Amino acid sequence: MSDLPRVRFQRANFVVQDIDRSLTFYRDVLGFEMAYRLGHNPDSYSLDVFAIPPGAQLGFCALSAPGQTRVLALTEIKNVPLAPVPHPRRSAIVLEVADPDAIIAGAKRLGLHVCDEEVLETNDGRRGREVGIADFDDNLVVIYRILP
Numbered sequence: 001m002s003d004l005p006r007v008r009f010q011r012a013n014f015v016v017q018d019i020d021r022s023l024t025f026y027r028d029v030l031g032f033e034m035a036y037r038l039g040h041n042p043d044s045y046s047l048d049v050f051a052i053p054p055g056a057q058l059g060f061c062a063l064s065a066p067g068q069t070r071v072l073a074l075t076e077i078k079n080v081p082l083a084p085v086p087h088p089r090r091s092a093i094v095l096e097v098a099d100p101d102a103i104i105a106g107a108k109r110l111g112l113h114v115c116d117e118e119v120l121e122t123n124d125g126r127r128g129r130e131v132g133i134a135d136f137d138d139n140l141v142v143i144y145r146i147l148p
């Protein structure tokens with residue numbers, strides 16, 4: 001019998017066109033720290049699972065949040081055109097943040113699309129703030145803060 005849990009969440013992953021540009025949001029605005037970064041690997045498993053066309057150059061970085069090791073990854077795909085993310089969007093990451101106003105301001109400074117703020121009402125009756133932000137590649141990040 002294995003001691004492993006039936007399932008353990010490792011990380012989310014977004015495909016991006018430019019890791020350096022993406023890091024201006026994920027690292028500089030949201031506060032993730034780069035755990036490691038890899039260059040192109042022509043034998044990468046990502047080529048198959050993301051259905052990446054031949055000729056693409058890959059990059060990869062894993063990001064950590066305080067107390068949460070490598071919970072987000074960015075897979076960079078260059079040298080091939082990326083189709084726009086179809087709407088309605090099909091995925092998002094949801095992040096609890098300490099200072100939504102700072103993140104909203106930082107996202108706007110980068111020219112990212114910031115959705116109108118909503119009042120968050122949790123299933124257990126708490127209230128808070130909730131805002132969606134589309135990154136440079138139209139990947140959706142939803143930030144929230146429960147009010148005291």
